Amino acid sequence: MRRSYIIAAGILIAAVAWIGSGLMADGAPPPADSPAAEAAHEAKALTPVRVAESVAQERVDSLIASGRTVADRTLTVRAETSGQVASVEKRKGDIVAAGDVILTIAMDDRKARLQRAEAKVEQSRIEYDAARDLQARNFASRVKLAEARATLEESRADLAEIELDIARTTIRAPFGGVLAGRPVEVGDVLSPGAEVASIVDLDPLVIRADIAERRVGEIEPGAVGHASIFNGPELDGKVTFVAPVADPATRTFTVELEVPNPDMRLREGQTAEIRLPLRHVAAHRLSPALLTLDDAGVVGVKTVDDQDVVHFHPVDMMAATPEAVWLTGLPERVRIITVGQEFVGAGDKVQPVLAPAPTAPQGALAPGAALGQAVLPDQTGAAQ
Numbered sequence: 001m002r003r004s005y006i007i008a009a010g011i012l013i014a015a016v017a018w019i020g021s022g023l024m025a026d027g028a029p030p031p032a033d034s035p036a037a038e039a040a041h042e043a044k045a046l047t048p049v050r051v052a053e054s055v056a057q058e059r060v061d062s063l064i065a066s067g068r069t070v071a072d073r074t075l076t077v078r079a080e081t082s083g084q085v086a087s088v089e090k091r092k093g094d095i096v097a098a099g100d101v102i103l104t105i106a107m108d109d110r111k112a113r114l115q116r117a118e119a120k121v122e123q124s125r126i127e128y129d130a131a132r133d134l135q136a137r138n139f140a141s142r143v144k145l146a147e148a149r150a151t152l153e154e155s156r157a158d159l160a161e162i163e164l165d166i167a168r169t170t171i172r173a174p175f176g177g178v179l180a181g182r183p184v185e186v187g188d189v190l191s192p193g194a195e196v197a198s199i200v201d202l203d204p205l206v207i208r209a210d211i212a213e214r215r216v217g218e219i220e221p222g223a224v225g226h227a228s229i230f231n232g233p234e235l236d237g238k239v240t241f242v243a244p245v246a247d248p249a250t251r252t253f254t255v256e257l258e259v260p261n262p263d264m265r266l267r268e269g270q271t272a273e274i275r276l277p278l279r280h281v282a283a284h285r286l287s288p289a290l291l292t293l294d295d296a297g298v299v300g301v302k303t304v305d306d307q308d309v310v311h312f313h314p315v316d317m318m319a320a321t322p323e324a325v326w327l328t329g330l331p332e333r334v335r336i337i338t339v340g341q342e343f344v345g346a347g348d349k350v351q352p353v354l355a356p357a358p359t360a361p362q363g364a365l366a367p368g369a370a371l372g373q374a375v376l377p378d379q380t381g382a383a384q
Helices: 002-026 035-045 110-136 142-167
Strands: 047-055 057-078 083-088 101-105 170-172 177-181 195-212 224-229 234-242 252-259 271-286 299-304 310-314 316-320 325-328 333-339 350-354
Touching: 047 271, 047 299, 057 177, 057 252, 057 316, 101 195, 110 142, 195 234, 195 271, 224 252, 252 271, 271 316, 271 333, 333 350
Parallel strands: 047 350
Antiparallel strands: 047 333, 057 195, 057 271, 083 101, 101 170, 177 195, 195 252, 224 234, 224 271, 234 252, 271 325, 299 310, 299 333, 316 325
């Protein structure tokens, strides 16, 4: 009995030794520092990410700013003579042209004073002519002639004064615009300096915006710009003013863009947005979902180079729409990580998988699609 146990144990030991010798000979793992082990470890550690080719496109870099509309000119019209308002010709809100009559002041005794002044001028002219004739025949002194001339000039001055006063009884618009106010009515008595009306010139209309100091140096007077009026039309205009001095409170500079408003339907105080083209730049049109942050909070995009190494590129957003963003700061041609960017960091080596060609029609976007060269897979999924 004991002999059978010994034989069975010997057979078991021999079988284990035989199996172990085969494993050691054929399936032993290579040393940890061998090239094969490093390659196997690296292949096992690579994270698969999906990438898409993106090529930069030329785009005009534009400065976009919010502003407000203001009148080109505003003037308070005041009376230059005294008297009672005799008639009003324009109502508040009317469009007036330069020279249009707004109201008239009663003549009162001005016609009588005009006739008296005209008669005095005629009398003085006759007296002067007589004195000159007598002085030429040595029957009058030169002093008498000078006195007659002075009297004539004084009479002419009195006539000019009353003529000017009469002209001031008709109050006219100094320039075209909209009558924004007319605080007087027929029967009101005016004195010199009294407010009669206010006129705003809305053609051209000025759009005023405040520009940050880092961008104001790129704007020159005369530059052509574009304006979008809230609940109104889109218009082209020209930069007419760039403030030489910053606002002390905001450290911004005022820029004015003039746009046509011939029918004066646009008003002062409306909200507007201006866009000023500055320069041509190469930019990538991408989905906003591809933007990410580095450890310092810098906005950028993750890419993969030819050696399949991840890079983080800080970017600047030059334009944005609900569907896309235009980014600068990337190489002209680059492979963008479209899926899996949240699982890799700069310097990591990855296993890139090229995304399929775009299938969305031109101008349309698939959900999460990159707006460069390829349609993006699901942005919320893990790396494929």
